[in-house]
Amino acid sequence: MKSYDVVIIGAGVVGAAIARELSRYKLSIAILEKEEEPAFGVSKSNSGIIHPGTQNPAHSLKGKLCVQGNLLIRKVSQELGLDFKEIGELIVAFNEEEISRLQELKREAEILGVPKVKLVDKNWLRVNEPNLNSQAIAALYAPTAGIISPYRLVYALCENALKNGVEMYTNTKAENIIRNDDYFEVHTPKGIFKAKYIINATGLFADEVSKMAGISDFRIRPRKGEEFILDKKRENVTNHLIFPLPSKISKGVLIIKTADGNPMVGPTAEDVEDKEDVSTTEEGCRKIFDLARKLVPFINESDVIAYFAGLRPVALKDGLRPAGEDFIIRYEDDVPGFINVAGIQSPGLTASPAIALMVCDILKNKGLALIKKDAFYSERKKPLHLFSIPFSETKKLIEQDADYGDIVCRCELVSAKEIKDAILSGATTLDGIKFRTRAQAGRCHGSFCTTRLMKIVSEQTGKPLTEITKRGKGSEIVKGTVYS
Ligand SMILES: Cc1cc2nc3c(=O)[nH]c(=O)nc-3n(C[C@H](O)[C@H](O)[C@H](O)COP(=O)(O)OP(=O)(O)OC[C@H]3O[C@@H](n4cnc5c(N)ncnc54)[C@H](O)[C@@H]3O)c2cc1C
Incomplete structure (x- = not known):
């Protein structure tokens, strides 16, 4: 039986960010992942946007962590040799009613501390976003929005955590958790892992892993998002990330710029039951292009080179009611030593470095001694890509x-x-x-x-x-x- 101070279950962006943050301290840490490699869960199928924090309810936890994460990701990218590009986002309005909604969004963003948001008018849009639908009359501009390669972020975090002493076990699914007097046993096909603290960062499966530890007051229901990747020849179809006005459950269908150059359109937002259903549909494609063309009329299906669907892990309270669409990040007092990091839907990629800091604080407040290592290797050599x-x-x-x-x-x-x-x-x-x-x-x-x-x-x-x-x-x- 291997024994650790902390076992993190799940090597998506959240588990990886927590592992790296904790690797600054004199702790023994293992990260367990059920798949063959990290980043094979939700973290591989998303829009790769580092959100500024504009489309989250004021005072929400995810809003607060998004704004912090947007700031932190810049340092993380620099240290780990990643390409983060700050390109800014525009949330577009087509009539006066929509402009008042933009004003509300601006107020909420300011409460959350999103920097430099401003309303821009039709003339600004013509000059700075010439391919935008000419019917657009204004937009909320948030210059701190950016893009990053989501999987390269996870790999960089994992590599750096491993360099700083974290042990990674892939093909290692947590199948059961047993609580003894002052430690847990995590049972896996690769044996039993003993831990004083467990961090549940298992994305879509966070409810099932939480249940293993005896906490079952939330359920994860996937919300599917289909996305369509366009040819690189359309790289400059827009200069910014383009958003419509958000709905209650999603940010809407966007025109996305990606870190690798291919623009993308999507995602849809459809509640589903199957946690493995990542199929795309003709209907989804039609819906997306109809909505995308309202923003940029000459976006065309014939430019699609690939497509995928990702599942947002939405937490439902008591298995039924939406948990305010917010993240659940908490120490479980009924199961001392167990921390749930669940319901991490969008903007989880952006928020991940801030989530990691929050989890460290929780551990510290609950008695884990966080003593800094004499040497922490914060840097990673930037991998070379001929295309860049x-x-x-x-x-x-x-x-x-x-x-x-x-x-x-x-x-x-x-x-x-x-x-x-x-x-x-x-x-x-x-x-x-x-x-x-x-x-x-x-x-x-x-x-x-x-x-x-x-x-x-x-x-x-x-x-x-x-x-x-x-x-x-x-x-x-x-x-x-x-x-x-
Ligand atoms: C369509 C879409 C678009 C999105 N766009 C954005 C965006 O632009 N910007 C943004 O900030 N966020 C975005 N998000 C949200 C973001 O992708 C997620 O919040 C984030 O990836 C969640 O990371 P995670 O580590 O919690 O989950 P995951 O990446 O799913 O990681 C959990 C890991 O746990 C593993 N696991 C599960 N069960 C077990 C077990 N029993 N034992 C061991 N391992 C286990 C899984 O295999 C997985 O690797 C988007 C999401 C979707 C679906």
Whole structure:
């Protein structure tokens, strides 16, 4: 039985951010993840927006943590070599009634402390967002909105936490939790993990894990969001993130700029029961493009190169009533040592560094000694991506290492060296490689590079080709060898 001060269950952005934050202190920490790699849950299927905090009720916990997270993510990105881009958002109004709604949103944002929000008029919009529907008459401008690669954020947080001593166990599902006098046992297929404190950061499954510990006053109901990714040639279709007025349950269908250049439209917001249902639909596509065209008329379905759906983990109180659509982050006094971090729907990606600080505070207030380590490695070397450097630099790199000249993914310009580096940093599946390097994320979706990628993974890890998977057990790609 392995023994830890803290066991974090779930390696999405929330678990990863908490792990990194706690790794500053003299603690033994393990993070358990049921999937083959981190970031395979909600954290891989979202819009990648670092929200400024404009569309959260004033005084909500998620609003407060969003504003803090937006500030903190800048430092985290700098330390971990991530590309965060501050591009600003516009919430657009088409009539006078909508302008008064913008004024309300502005007031709420100011109460939450969102910096520099202002109303802009039609003339401003013509100059700064020329492709916007000419019927738009005003917008709420929040310049601190930004974009980031959501999975690269998770991988960077995990890598840095591991460098600072956290132990990570993947393919390790928490199946049961037993509370003894002053410690817990987390039962998994890989054995029992003993912990003084447990942090439940399991996204869509937070209700089930909480129940294992004896707390069952909330239920997680997924809210599906379908998103459609457009060709990079449309990269500059807008200059900002474009939002309609939000509804009670969602921010509406947006025109999104992404960290990798492809614009995206979506997401829908549909309550579903199945926690594994990430299907997309023709109806969803139609709905999204109809709404997107109201914002930017020449957005077109023919530019779609890929699509996905993500599930927002919405918490329902007593299993029935919406818990105010807010996050549930609390120490469970009835089960001392157990902390729930649940209902982390949007803006959970943005809020993650602030959630991590809040969890550290809870632990400290409940008696865990947080003593700083003599050495905490805050920095991570920025991984190199050929697609983001000038050709003159690429030439120099090839002179140093010929693998940089061996282009594996032609759509996204990813070299054999980047693939090998991704494997060295922990990728074990083809999706893990895609999320880290973008190989297979272009127009051909891996038609050209999948076999080559499999060969590289096999050579680097010693795994036979039949064991190489898309995203873990059950998603093997080839069955065996055909002899002629
Ligand atoms: C369509 C959509 C768009 C969004 N857009 C944005 C956005 O633009 N900006 C923003 O800030 N937020 C956005 N969000 C919200 C954001 O994605 C989530 O808040 C965030 O990813 C939640 O992270 P998490 O770590 O709590 O959950 P997850 O990423 O799901 O992590 C939980 C992990 O726990 C693991 N797990 C579950 N059960 C167990 C178990 N029993 N044992 C071990 N491991 C287990 C899972 O496999 C998973 O890896 C969006 C969400 C959706 C769905």
